Amino acid sequence: MPKIVDPVERRQAVADAVLRVAAREGLEHASLRNVADEAGLAIGSVRHYFAGSSELMIFAMGELARRIEARIHTHAAALLDPAATGDRRERTLQLLAETLPLDAERREEAGVWLSFVTAARTRPELRGRLAKMQAGLDELVHRVLLETDRAGALTPGLDLTVETRRLSALLDGLTLQAVQHPLLVGPDELCAVLRHHLDSLAVARD
């Protein structure tokens, strides 16, 4: 048998190269040639693991989504599930803040993700993963609100469907603005707006 290479690992390495090129030069420059160069491979090698550029893009998008979801769900598990220590309000804030681009690395990730979102508008093959991502985020937000409500920390009588959409859209919008104008909309302001929004949903605690 041949050279020992873990094909899964290789595919991830190539997808990584896609994301690096997309972050640095834009998704439109993530061609097979550029990606192969970035990964230190020949173009033929890349094509050995991916049938074509379309499959590569779908996979790379999936990898990015997986990475983002993994980071969030790690915090979700740590902060949401156990009857953990610390202020519930503070924990909720930290969990949702994890979806925001609070540092340069996550801002880059968000920028590349936005590229995929934009590309999906005219490339149906990307829409599946996109919908899954958005559904996951919506569900997370919904669960957070539900939990908060169950703990009696939410203003009574709120329509959770509307509140979920509102909070989810707020997170998306903050992310979009932070990607567009990192200097104008910095981490502090992102957190302040999110904190203020959560406060506005909470029952008064004096």
Add this chain to the structure above:
Amino acid sequence: MPKIVDPVERRQAVADAVLRVAAREGLEHASLRNVADEAGLAIGSVRHYFAGSSELMIFAMGELARRIEARIHTHAAALLDPAATGDRRERTLQLLAETLPLDAERREEAGVWLSFVTAARTRPELRGRLAKMQAGLDELVHRVLLETDRAGALTPGLDLTVETRRLSALLDGLTLQAVQHPLLVGPDELCAVLRHHLDSLAVARD
């Protein structure tokens, strides 16, 4: 002297073709050739009015921005300036709702605009117009909140800086989600979320 052609009009017609191609096939397909075809011109003609593709893109982006701003400011003048008729709350809602993609046409516009936003991440020459657009929207939101406050219709003690960012981000996020999932996030839900947000800022009335 030569054939009589209004160069301003021509440039707008070509920019229009750019926007149509971008809406239909994505900004990456808005090449000089495709745009010339779409406009019913030869490639040489297009290049007579624009020095290169970069200039064309900047101009097209500017045209789109101008169009969006014009629509909003028309409503802004009609709904904000005069001590007009009708419920103040309702007028405010309608003004801000004008920034949302409530129908297919505006959804397309927003999608193309999102393409430019994404492109600007790796093309500095587009950032100028982008920043201007965002600043204009922020200022509009700020002014609306100021006016509402001046009329005494706002919960006292609000931090208008934070509220401006929050509302502006909410509008951006709603737009983004409506572009991504037009079926899931329809016009009714957009309006409902916006109305609810404005209500949450208002003093109780009854």
Add this chain to the structure above:
DNA sequence: GCCGTTATAGCACGGGCGGGCTAAATTCTT
């Protein structure tokens, strides 16, 4: 040591791209 399998490498083709450049058509002024 040999072979089959798999990884790596990359040539070659057709096509789209931006842009330098030339040439023709058009139309107002003289």
Add this chain to the structure above:
DNA sequence: AAGAATTTAGCCCGCCCGTGCTATAACGGC
């Protein structure tokens, strides 16, 4: 009628693209 200015048209070059395809290299089982 002649000529100058402007618009329209598009050839041609070099570059990058994806992909079909072939050739070589690496390595484990026999």
